[in-house]
Amino acid sequence: MKSKDQKLQQKHPQLVKKLQGDANYYYRQKDKTTLKLLEYLDFYNVEAYFVKVKSKLLKDKLFEIVLLDYDNVILHSISHWLLERLKEEGVFIEGKRKSIIDKYINERY
Secondary structure: OHHHOHHHHHHOHHHHHHHHHHHHHHHHHHHHHHHHHHHHOOOOOEEEEEEOOOOOOOOOOOEEEEEOOOOOOEEEEOOHHHHHHHHHOOOEEEEEEOOOOHHHHOOOO
16 A cells, blocks of 8 residues: 555655565465465355456456355455466356445455
8 A cells, every 4th residue: 555655656666666576575475375265265155256347457357265164254356366266166157246245345445
């Protein structure tokens, strides 16, 4: 979020670049961890689908992963490689749905 600050972008472009790189790194780590969890569960009782979003940047990109055997375990990603793996495993449902946590994911920051 800091990397989107106009003043910071003008005064410290190198810092902004580092912050963006850090954010991308941690999102990749999160996606790798998500995959490890899904593999541990053998993709059993997992469903995933694209979610309806207000954000133009996330439209047709953000998908939700729901672990049906666990209350309130809802994961999100925009990772292409994770999406392909979900499709390969047969747990990705085509079409868009309203997110289980719609109010949260569509909240402006």
